[in-house]
Amino acid sequence: MTTAETKPGTALREPRAGLGRSMSSRQLTMMGLGSAIGAGLFLGSGVGVQAAGPAVLISYLVAGALVIIVMQALGELAAANPNSGAFSVYTEKAFGKTAGSAVGWLWWFQLVVVIAAEAIGAAGLLASVFPSLPVWLMALAFIAVFSLINVAGVKNYGEFEFWFAILKVAAIIAFLLIGAALIFGWLPNASSPGLGNLVGNGGFAPAGLPGIASALLVVVFAFGGTEIVSVAAAETADPVRSVGKAIKTVVWRILVFYIGSLAVIVTVVPWDSEALDSPFAAVLATARIPGAETAIVLVAAVALLSALNANLYGASRMSYSLAERGDAPKALLRLNKAKAPVLAVLASVAVGVVSTVLELFFPDQVLPTLLNLVGSTILLVWASVLLSQFVLRRRADRSGQELKLRMGAFPYLTVAGMVLLAAILVLACFDSAARTQLLSTVALTGCIAVVCKLAHTSRARKMKTVRN
Secondary structure, three states: OOOOOOOOOOOOOOOOOOOOOOEOHHHHHHHHHHOOOOHHHHOOHHHHHHHHHHHHHHHHHHHHHHHHHHHHHHHHHHHHOOOOOHHHHHHHHHHOHHHHHHHHHHHHHHHHHHHHHHHHHHHHHHHHHOOOOOHHHHHHHHHHHHHHHHHOOHHHHHHHHHHHHHHHHHHHHHHHHHHHHHHOOOOOOOOOOOOHHHHOOOOOOOOHHHHHHHHHHHHHHHOOOOOHHHHHHHHEOOHHHHHHHHHHHHHHHHHHHHHHHHHHHHHHOOOOOHHHHOHHHHHHHHOOOOOHHHHHHHHHHHHHHHHHHHHHHHHHHHHHHHHHOOOOOHHHHOOOOOOOOHHHHHHHHHHHHHHHHHHHHOOOOOHHHHHHHOOOHHHHHHHHHHHHHHHHHHHHHHHOOOOOOOOOOOOHHHHHHHHHHHHHHHHHHOOHHHHHHHHHHHHHHHHHHHHHHHHHHHHHHHHHHHHO
């Protein structure tokens, strides 16, 4: 950027032609398919079931509807302007440079913190199966390995994510088949639970509307990660086709994988069962599948490592985009022979390494605090997507600009997404833990915005002095 402050509506410079564009449509589609299938589904879905009972399905449907709307809006934006800064760039175009920079840095900070949590989490899961392996060594080894993958080029990264997604999808399909066989009484060594768990133990919604609302706050964060498709779109040969194809998978992914998995869980396992600490393992144990718990632990570890890989990719590309726009050191623009932003990768992973080491030396003191700060980042990012799409779409329609991929039912669908998101934010204010996270994230965002504004103002003064 040549100006220190971009006002809303100012055209942004096209991204540098440096990053590789070798990610295939196949890889982007599978990345979109697997990005939200993480440990939150394999291990964390039981928390939502315990909060709402079988009515957690309503929570998933509401959260799923919001994700579908957000992804449709993001798809339109990404097709019109494929950029590794994605929603940060779109926010800048709609609301100015400070807003765009704040969203970009907030998302980057969330990812680098979560990298540490995922490395330690995956190591902890594997240590429960292989107790002789030290957690600290595995955690640092994971970070090192995925750093090498990310500096080896986007094609290699995309291939790793492709196979990670294949493994997770295969695990869920197998789970759905086993669950269906169990429910219909087709398994020889296990009796069907029938539909009693859906209406027994207090009924379909034992905790009523408050339980559904409480579960919604848990569920919505499980869908975090889908937005990384818009970041990766900039490194595909045909962004419009690739993004369009990836976005289309969101609807049936949510219906089949999330809703289908939860339908099996609440049908097979009583909603108040202690076994829901590991819901998938609980279903497989009921089906009398040997080695079920170990298998789920390994799949959950893979899910965490896949998320680590994706988050490191996203963090490096966002920092690259921020540097490209003058909001981060220009050194982060340096590419290696594989056209990967090697210094951006190393800078992003450095924070993860420091956080991991501190957490290992001071357990439950470092990461909980950092994760609390970024706990509601996804809600603010989704809000920026919907607001930016609303502003930029109206701007495009007024100017007669032809969009390569148009979100249907505009503006009604966008407004519906805003209403759903606003309702979730209001619900968060009535939950003590969610309220603390939300206020912490808002405060962090405010601090980042102030720093960005001061930096932009300082740069503008320096440029004015040079011109004079």
